[in-house]
Amino acid sequence: MRISILSAVVLLAAGLPCLAAANTADCYLKELRDVQNDFAAQQAAMLCLSRHGPMEEAPAAGKIRRLVGYDNWRECAAREGGKTGSKKAAQMIAYACRQLYGEAE
Numbered sequence: 001m002r003i004s005i006l007s008a009v010v011l012l013a014a015g016l017p018c019l020a021a022a023n024t025a026d027c028y029l030k031e032l033r034d035v036q037n038d039f040a041a042q043q044a045a046m047l048c049l050s051r052h053g054p055m056e057e058a059p060a061a062g063k064i065r066r067l068v069g070y071d072n073w074r075e076c077a078a079r080e081g082g083k084t085g086s087k088k089a090a091q092m093i094a095y096a097c098r099q100l101y102g103e104a105e
Contacts, residue, residue: 024052028096029080032089041089055099073101 021027027048035041049055070076076097081090 021048021052024048024055025096025099027052028055028092029076029100032086032093032096033080033083035089036085038086038088041084041086041092044089045092055096070097070101073097073103076101 021030028045031044031048032041035044070079073094074097077090077094080097081093084090084093
């Protein structure tokens with residue numbers, strides 16, 4: 001089956017909103033993972049808060065399995081926070097992971 005270029009562009013464009021952060025916790029994971037200092041971490045966090053508002057616990061925290069995700073918040077925090085050079089960013093990433101995945105059982 002051949003897909004025309006136009007069809008491929010339409011399918012790609014339809015999927016792009018899925019790549020954007022859906023809430024503050026997702027935004028933290030996206031924006032903070034490569035931050036190298038605490039000042040930049042604070043600015044990235046403020047950006048997420050301005051876009052999405054205060055962080056609230058995900059509706060099914062602890063019970064969800066994301067399409068490409070982690071088994072629990074500790075795995076999320078280790079993988080997502082492992083690249084940052086900022087202690088503050090790592091702490092905010094861990095908090096976001098707890099909001100998304102709930103406490104480890």
